Amino acid sequence: xxxxxxxxxxxxxxxxxxxxxxxxxxxxxxxxxxxxxxxxxxxxxxxxxxxxxxxxxxxxxxxxxxxxxxxxxxxxxxxxxxxxxxxxxxxxxxxxxxxxxxxxxxxxxxxxxxxxxxxxxxxxxxxxxxxxxxxxxxxxxxxxxxxxxxxxxxxxxxxxxxxxxxxxxxxxxxxxxxxxxxxxxxxxxxxxxxxxxxxxxxxxxxxxxxxxxxxxxxxxxxxxxxxxxxxxxxxxxxxxxxxxxxxxxxxxxxxxxxxxxxxxxxxxxxxxxxxxxxxxxxxxxxxxxxxxxxxxxxxxxxxxxxxxxxxxxxxxxxxxxxxxxxxxxxxxxxxxxxxxxxxxxxxxxxxxxxxxxxxxxxxxxxxxxxx
Numbered sequence: 001x002x003x004x005x006x007x008x009x010x011x012x013x014x015x016x017x018x019x020x021x022x023x024x025x026x027x028x029x030x031x032x033x034x035x036x037x038x039x040x041x042x043x044x045x046x047x048x049x050x051x052x053x054x055x056x057x058x059x060x061x062x063x064x065x066x067x068x069x070x071x072x073x074x075x076x077x078x079x080x081x082x083x084x085x086x087x088x089x090x091x092x093x094x095x096x097x098x099x100x101x102x103x104x105x106x107x108x109x110x111x112x113x114x115x116x117x118x119x120x121x122x123x124x125x126x127x128x129x130x131x132x133x134x135x136x137x138x139x140x141x142x143x144x145x146x147x148x149x150x151x152x153x154x155x156x157x158x159x160x161x162x163x164x165x166x167x168x169x170x171x172x173x174x175x176x177x178x179x180x181x182x183x184x185x186x187x188x189x190x191x192x193x194x195x196x197x198x199x200x201x202x203x204x205x206x207x208x209x210x211x212x213x214x215x216x217x218x219x220x221x222x223x224x225x226x227x228x229x230x231x232x233x234x235x236x237x238x239x240x241x242x243x244x245x246x247x248x249x250x251x252x253x254x255x256x257x258x259x260x261x262x263x264x265x266x267x268x269x270x271x272x273x274x275x276x277x278x279x280x281x282x283x284x285x286x287x288x289x290x291x292x293x294x295x296x297x298x299x300x301x302x303x304x305x306x307x308x309x310x311x312x313x314x315x316x317x318x319x320x321x322x323x324x325x326x327x328x329x330x331x332x333x334x335x336x337x338x339x340x341x342x343x344x345x346x347x348x349x350x351x352x353x354x355x356x357x358x359x360x361x362x363x364x365x366x367x368x369x370x371x
Contacts, residue, residue, distance in 0.1 A: 014279035021250040030087025036206035127183035159214035167208035170201035249274035
């Protein structure tokens with residue numbers, strides 16, 4: 001069944017399709033489950049001022065832990081258990097060093113009524129570090145969704161990190177006990193100035209459920225042909241494509257990827273055309289929107305595509321940033337006051353060059369940069 005495209009075939013194509021298409025896009029989902037950030041920037045250590053604990057599952061379903069120790073000089077030290085299933089930690093941090101630590105008694109337990117976090121390790125200067133976070137009486141909390149602003153950190157990104165933090169909460173001062181000890185010196189956790197859930201809070205915040213996706217990791221190599229199945233759709237390398245049949249030319253209307261609970265969707269308007277059949281000097285400009293599930297907000301921007309002889313250029317720029325879908329006025333004020341939450345995607349741009357050889361085998365070189 002053919003579906004009408006927004007692109008006129010005679011305007012963009014110079015030859016008939018062979019019933020295949022090539023995708024320049026990729027989506028990668030990492031294995032993180034929980035995340036907590038403990039800030040002590042007002043009472044810092046001589047090296048560190050923030051700790052971030054991540055819990056993930058390895059291929060055997062076993063818990064694995066990692067601590068990002070943020071340094072006052074802007075660099076980072078990462079301490080992790082052997083076998084931790086890394087995602088893009090090396091690329092989303094600046095000047096990062098990695099160290100294996102056992103962390104045998106690490107804990108990240110969160111339920112409807114309590115939070116209990118513990119980790120301890122020896123840092124690279126042989127100092128003992130211990131952190132405990134315990135929060136009780138969580139029943140009346142109203143967690144929220146946050147697009148993690150981790151994308152503001154890397155100077156040379158290798159992807160667009162669409163990291164979704166579900167069940168996000170600040171720790172209430174009244175019901176929380178936080179201990180930060182470095183080389184037997186105690187440090188006080190930072191507090192948060194706004195009253196979330198009608199209560200005073202620490203700046204320590206956590207996500208009980210994460211869904212982290214890297215869009216279009218930097219790439220250099222051939223693109224492989226894909227042949228759609230029924231209903232103009234196909235799954236390849238964990239990515240599902242919904243296509244438009246434009247008189248035999250398959251155009252990418254939407255792509256998505258999912259884990260057991262969540263799904264990321266990227267929609268294009270007009271659809272991305274059949275790149276190897278484009279006529280010379282054609283230019284297509286359009287828009288895209290990235291959504292996570294149905295109601296958490298969106299990232300949007302524009303795309304630009306152009307063919308000159310045997311080279312195709314494609315650019316994506318999420319220049320409209322993140323638009324949260326949050327009804328609570330206090331969180332609206334937070335997102336408005338702390339502009340980085342909404343605006344960091346605007347600084348990203350993806351450029352791809354796709355060259356066609358004599359056999360029209362597409363070879364793509366693509367990368368993200370900050371502007």
